[in-house]
Ligand SMILES: Nc1ncnc2c1ncn2[C@@H]1O[C@H](COP(=O)(O)OP(=O)(O)O)[C@@H](O)[C@H]1O
């Protein structure tokens with residue numbers, strides 16, 4: 001895999017915005033996004049949409065940020081700092097999704113604008129705790145997904161959004177077609193939740209090309225933040241100028257390595273880890289001029 005270049009000391013890195021929730025346990029959400037972005041040579045800027053009270057065993061509650069405050073964070077950083085790509089994660093409610101959609105239109109984020117947007121339609125944590133109000137699913141379908149340059153649901157999110165139970169390649173293809181039909185430029189159906197399989201396959205579709213990405217399944221219970229890490233790596237690669245299929249290829253390998261490097265934490269599920277990059281001897285070679 002060709003890693004994304006790190007900036008030379010003192011040089012301004014490319015910037016990526018994450019609009020998402022915080023995880024007090026540091027495993028998922030904005031914390032996972034920021035870790036992956038840093039190790040992909042990206043300066044992360046953030047719009048906090050919700051604060052979760054979370055650890056390795058679950059989410060006990062969350063606090064929603066007022067929608068206008070979420071939108072103002074986006075305005076503040078896009079105008080001053082400038083970004084090459086953005087991603088959304090936990091958005092919690094219809095009101096926040098509406099505010100995010102409005103500000104995306106205003107600043108040119110998403111498939112209708114000039115800055116690519118990766119939409120991770122987060123509905124629940126891996127522990128099954130809700131991160132989205134149930135009445136916000138329609139806003140995910142009809143307001144959020146149509147903004148997406150790439151939408152990246154896991155199989156539980158696919159079921160909630162499309163009603164399709166993905167059990168094999170045929171149902172995964174049907175789901176990708178439906179997600180594209182909802183308005184996403186590219187749909188990536190992630191196979192991480194097909195636990196019985198020996199491999200982990202994600203399917204990417206843009207209305208024409210159906211591209212599958214397969215890696216061996218990593219046997220680990222420490223997979224907290226895998227989806228955020230994948231979406232953050234896609235957004236980072238897009239900001240570095242890669243095409244969507246190239247960005248997904250890169251991110252799939254990135255998350256596989258982060259799963260292989262995951263560590264134990266607390267009493268529950270530990271986080272996937274991008275720290276493996278810190279010990280790479282060839283990091284200097286990855287520096288951009
Ligand atoms: N055990 C695993 N081994 C290899 N790849 C995995 C494994 N679990 C998840 N993945 C991959 O990690 C990414 C995130 O997947 P998934 O776990 O489905 O997302 P989420 O964290 O949103 O539930 C996908 O590319 C998926 O294929």
Ligand SMILES: Cc1ncc(COP(=O)(O)O)c(N)n1
Nearest residue numbers: 021022028029125126224225
């Ligand atoms: C704030 C926040 N955002 C996203 C997730 C999903 O991650 P996972 O599926 O690993 O629980 C999470 N648990 N918390």
